[in-house]
Amino acid sequence: MIVVRGATVMDGTGSVPRPATDVFVRDGRLASLGPALTVPPGTREVDGRGTWIVPGLIDVHVHLDTPMVFQITDEEKSRILDHNPRAFLYNGVTTVLNVSSAPEWIFDLRARQQAGRVLAPRIFATGRSITPDGGWGSRHGGALTDAVGTRATVRQYLDMGADAIKVIIEDGLGRSGAYKELPDDMLRAAADEATKAKRPVVVHAINLHEYKRALAIRPRAIIHGLEDPIPDGDRLIADLRAAGVFVAPTLSLWDAFGSHERHPERFDDPVLHGSVPPFLLASMRRPEYRAVEKKRFLDVARMDAYAWADRHLPIFKANTLAMHKAGVKIAVGTDAGGPVGYNFQGYNTIREMELLVEAGMAPIDVLVAATRTGAELIGAADRLGTLTPGKLADLVILDANPVADIRNVRRVRSVMQGGVLYDRGVFDARAVAPSRQ
Numbered sequence: 001m002i003v004v005r006g007a008t009v010m011d012g013t014g015s016v017p018r019p020a021t022d023v024f025v026r027d028g029r030l031a032s033l034g035p036a037l038t039v040p041p042g043t044r045e046v047d048g049r050g051t052w053i054v055p056g057l058i059d060v061h062v063h064l065d066t067p068m069v070f071q072i073t074d075e076e077k078s079r080i081l082d083h084n085p086r087a088f089l090y091n092g093v094t095t096v097l098n099v100s101s102a103p104e105w106i107f108d109l110r111a112r113q114q115a116g117r118v119l120a121p122r123i124f125a126t127g128r129s130i131t132p133d134g135g136w137g138s139r140h141g142g143a144l145t146d147a148v149g150t151r152a153t154v155r156q157y158l159d160m161g162a163d164a165i166k167v168i169i170e171d172g173l174g175r176s177g178a179y180k181e182l183p184d185d186m187l188r189a190a191a192d193e194a195t196k197a198k199r200p201v202v203v204h205a206i207n208l209h210e211y212k213r214a215l216a217i218r219p220r221a222i223i224h225g226l227e228d229p230i231p232d233g234d235r236l237i238a239d240l241r242a243a244g245v246f247v248a249p250t251l252s253l254w255d256a257f258g259s260h261e262r263h264p265e266r267f268d269d270p271v272l273h274g275s276v277p278p279f280l281l282a283s284m285r286r287p288e289y290r291a292v293e294k295k296r297f298l299d300v301a302r303m304d305a306y307a308w309a310d311r312h313l314p315i316f317k318a319n320t321l322a323m324h325k326a327g328v329k330i331a332v333g334t335d336a337g338g339p340v341g342y343n344f345q346g347y348n349t350i351r352e353m354e355l356l357v358e359a360g361m362a363p364i365d366v367l368v369a370a371t372r373t374g375a376e377l378i379g380a381a382d383r384l385g386t387l388t389p390g391k392l393a394d395l396v397i398l399d400a401n402p403v404a405d406i407r408n409v410r411r412v413r414s415v416m417q418g419g420v421l422y423d424r425g426v427f428d429a430r431a432v433a434p435s436r437q
């Protein structure tokens with residue numbers, strides 16, 4: 001039993017912050033919230049005066065198995081993968097939706113987290129992406145060739161306990177056509193099997209054409225933003241809203257392309273140093289290392305993805321705001337870990353929140369996006385996403401007001417997951433000795 005006394009509580013519903021509020025936690029769940037609570041003897045008292053408490057953050061598009069860069073040894077890769085879960089917790093992210101890892105690996109990690117054998121966010125996970133041979137993402141393995149195989153594979157992932165199915169429609173960034181687009185029969189086969197099992201489908205789509213193909217299968221979510229301006233009179237946004245499709249714009253992904261090239265001072269952020277293993281950050285600071293990373297990534301994209309991202313980020317932002325204003329539910333997702341160099345695990349979840357505010361969303365709405373909406377997207381709103389009595393006690397204690405300035409979400413003091421309160425330093429990349437050295 002723990003009571004945190006006297007904090008300002010933002011409960012994740014978007015309602016007015018509650019000052020001077022106590023939060024009482026028992027048996028891993030939120031028991032009660034209110035002023036001057038009476039609690040049972042033996043309850044641990046924590047002084048929360050001068051702090052702000054928000055629900056644990058939820059990132060709905062992560063890759064825990066990807067190391068952000070190409071130029072690493074296997075041994076370095078395993079050190080990064082060991083650290084990735086802590087990078088999320090360090091940044092207050094207590095739940096993730098992991099899309100497209102090897103199923104044996106990710107479901108094992110999920111089980112170990114659930115059993116309390118590893119410090120990690122709560123993990124919801126798909127199997128590998130549904131993508132055709134020669135499709136985007138097919139280099140990660142598990143590519144499919146036809147609808148029959150697609151059905152069998154989706155059923156296999158569902159049998160293994162997949163929380164959702166991920167489908168990639170894209171034919172290459174910027175309509176490059178460099179990759180094979182998912183054929184319609186495979187798309188429908190995947191959606192059909194997931195629907196039969198009552199599991200959600202999340203779709204990787206980016207342009208208008210792909211968005212409309214996605215909409216046709218009524219997915220739970222599209223987990224990238226929209227790169228095209230929406231023509232006057234087009235019904236896309238109204239249709240997304242009517243179908244209840246969530247969108248996670250991953251603005252931080254496009255922003256990551258080259259961001260630290262243009263802003264090398266970003267390498268100096270102390271929160272970044274707590275988020276990324278020191279050896280990796282030291283490599284990234286070297287211009288020649290970054291030049292090789294960039295070349296390797298552009299080879300994979302088969303186009304100048306850096307210039308494309310620069311041109312399209314304003315459109316992604318404008319579409320995000322238009323969707324939000326029209327009532328489409330916006331969630332926070334980063335695509336963290338992908339090989340663009342700066343798509344930092346955990347750290348970029350808060351970068352995504354900053355960019356959603358830059359796009360024009362109110363900070364309080366962005367907090368809802370990062371908490372309640374994320375929980376709704378993954379189908380766990382009955383136990384996660386808001387600070388409501390009876391739900392799991394996942395929360396973040398901040399040293400500054402996130403509604404006054406969304407960047408204050410970086411000022412994590414401590415993180416509670418399942419009623420266990422951790423000082424942020426426990427997850428610090430500089431403090432935790434690498435487990436394999």
Ligand SMILES: [Zn+2]
Pocket residue numbers: 061063099335338
């Ligand atoms: Zn991704």
